[in-house]
Amino acid sequence: xxxxxxxxxxxxxxxxxxxxxxxxxxxxxxxxxxxxxxxxxxxxxxxxxxxxxxxxxxxxxxxxxxxxxxxxxxxxxxxxxxxxxxxxxxxxxxxxxxxxxxxxxxxxxxxxxxxxxxxxxxxxxxxxxxxxxxxxxxxxxxxxxxxxxxxxxxxxxxxxxxxxxxxxxxxxxxxxxxxxxxxxxxxxxxxxxxxxxxxxxxxxxxxxxxxxxxxxxxxxxxxxxxxxxxxxxxxxxxxxxxxxxxxxxxxxxxxxxxxxxxxxxxxxxxxxxxxxxxxxxxxxxxxxxxxxxxxxxxxxxxxxxxxxxxxxxxxxxxxxxxxxxxxxxxxxxxxxxxxxxxxxxxxxxxxxxxxxxxxxxxxxxxxxxxxxxxxxxxxxxxxxxxxxxxxxxxxxxxxxxxxxxxxxxxxxxxxxxx
Numbered sequence: 001x002x003x004x005x006x007x008x009x010x011x012x013x014x015x016x017x018x019x020x021x022x023x024x025x026x027x028x029x030x031x032x033x034x035x036x037x038x039x040x041x042x043x044x045x046x047x048x049x050x051x052x053x054x055x056x057x058x059x060x061x062x063x064x065x066x067x068x069x070x071x072x073x074x075x076x077x078x079x080x081x082x083x084x085x086x087x088x089x090x091x092x093x094x095x096x097x098x099x100x101x102x103x104x105x106x107x108x109x110x111x112x113x114x115x116x117x118x119x120x121x122x123x124x125x126x127x128x129x130x131x132x133x134x135x136x137x138x139x140x141x142x143x144x145x146x147x148x149x150x151x152x153x154x155x156x157x158x159x160x161x162x163x164x165x166x167x168x169x170x171x172x173x174x175x176x177x178x179x180x181x182x183x184x185x186x187x188x189x190x191x192x193x194x195x196x197x198x199x200x201x202x203x204x205x206x207x208x209x210x211x212x213x214x215x216x217x218x219x220x221x222x223x224x225x226x227x228x229x230x231x232x233x234x235x236x237x238x239x240x241x242x243x244x245x246x247x248x249x250x251x252x253x254x255x256x257x258x259x260x261x262x263x264x265x266x267x268x269x270x271x272x273x274x275x276x277x278x279x280x281x282x283x284x285x286x287x288x289x290x291x292x293x294x295x296x297x298x299x300x301x302x303x304x305x306x307x308x309x310x311x312x313x314x315x316x317x318x319x320x321x322x323x324x325x326x327x328x329x330x331x332x333x334x335x336x337x338x339x340x341x342x343x344x345x346x347x348x349x350x351x352x353x354x355x356x357x358x359x360x361x362x363x364x365x366x367x368x369x370x371x372x373x374x375x376x377x378x379x380x381x382x383x384x385x386x387x388x389x390x391x392x393x394x395x396x397x398x399x400x401x402x403x404x405x406x407x408x409x410x411x412x413x414x415x416x417x418x
Contacts, residue, residue, distance in 0.1 A: 015050035032153035110140035138171035
C-alpha cells in the first residue's frame with residue numbers, strides 16, 4: 001500500500017519491452033482478477049529488475065476492485081488503512097496510462113487486456129479506440145467461459161458463468177457509453193449477451209440467471225415479460241435449491257411483471273418469494289430466527305392483495321415463538337415471549353404498560369424477574385431537576401439549579417424510609 005499523496009514511479013516503455021509480460025500467466029486460464037494479481041505478485045517477488053517493477057505494476061492494476069453495479073464508484077482499492085491504500089486508476093493517469101496503451105497489443109490474456117484497456121479508457125474517456133479494445137476483450141472473457149477455454153476461480157455446480165457477471169456488465173457499460181445515442185449496441189455485444197442469457201437459463205442457477213436477466217432487460221436486449229417468465233420457470237425448476245436463491249429469482253421476476261403491468265404475475269411471484277421465506281423459517285433451528293422470517297413474510301403479505309395472501313397472513317399471525325428461553329445470560333425465571341398476533345403486528349397501538357422491543361413483539365417477564373427489575377430501577381434511579389417546558393398554568397417553567405448535595409441526600413433518605 002502507498003500513501004494517497006504519494007505518486008507511483010512511472011514504469012518506462014523500455015522496461016516493458018525488456019520483460020515477457022505473459023510469463024506469469026502462461027498456465028493461468030481464469031478470468032478472476034485476484035488470481036491474475038496473485039500470479040504477478042508472486043512473480044515480482046523473485047524476478048530481477050526490470051521485470052520485478054513491471055510485474056508489480058500489473059499485479060497492482062489487476063488487484064483494483066471493480067464493481068460495475070456501484071454507480072459513481074465503480075473502481076475501488078482492494079485494501080485501505082488510514083491514509084494508506086492500494087492502487088486506483090487515477091494513480092496512473094497521464095504518462096503511465098499512455099505507456100500502457102502502447103503496450104496493449106502485447107497483452108494476450110483477455111482478462112488482463114480488458115483490465116488494462118478499461119483503466120486507460122477510464123483515465124481518458126476520449127480514447128474511443130481503447131474502449132473498443134476493452135469491449136472486445138471482455139467479450140473474449142465471456143465467450144471463453146461459455147466454450148470452456150476459460151474457467152471460473154470457484155465454479156458453481158461445475159458451471160463457470162459465475163465469473164462472467166462482471167465482464168458482461170462492464171462490457172455493456174462501456175459499449176453503451178461509447179455508442180451513439182439511439183444507435184444499437186455492437187452486434188458482437190448483443191450476440192454474446194444473448195448467448196450467456198440462454199446458457200444461464202439452461203443451467204438453471206436462480207441467482208446467476210437473475211443477474212443476467214436483469215442486465216439484458218436493462219439494456220433492452222430481452223423483453224421484460226419474456227425474462228420474467230423465464231425467471232419464474234427457473235425458480236420453479238429446482239425446488240430443493242437453497243431458498244434464498246429461489247426467492248431472488250421470484251423477486252426479480254415480480255419486479256419485471258410489475259414493470260409491464262402484469263398484476264397476476266407479480267402477485268404469483270410475491271407469494272412464491274414468501275413461501276421461500278417460510279422455507280428459511282423451517283430450516284432455522286433458533287426460535288428467534290424463525291420469528292424474524294415470519295415477521296418478514298408478514299410484512300410482504302400485507303402488500304399482496306389476494307385471498308391466498310390473506311389466508312396465509314391469518315395463519316402466520318397465530319404462529320407463537322418462544323425466543324431464547326434457554327439462552328445463556330438470561331436470569332432464571334425470565335422468559336422472553338415473542339408473540340406474533342393481530343394485536344402486535346396489525347398496526348394497533350401498544351398498551352401503556354407494555355414494554356417496547358426493537359421489533360414488533362411483546363416482551364413479558366415472569367413475576368420474579370419483574371421484582372428484580374423494579375429493585376434494580378429503584379436502586380439506580382436519581383432525582384431529576386424540572387425541565388424547561390409548559391406547566392399546567394400555561395406558562396413556561398424556568399429551569400432551576402440542582403439542589404445542594406446534602407438537601408438531595410436528605411430528600412432521598414426520607415423517600416426511601418417511607
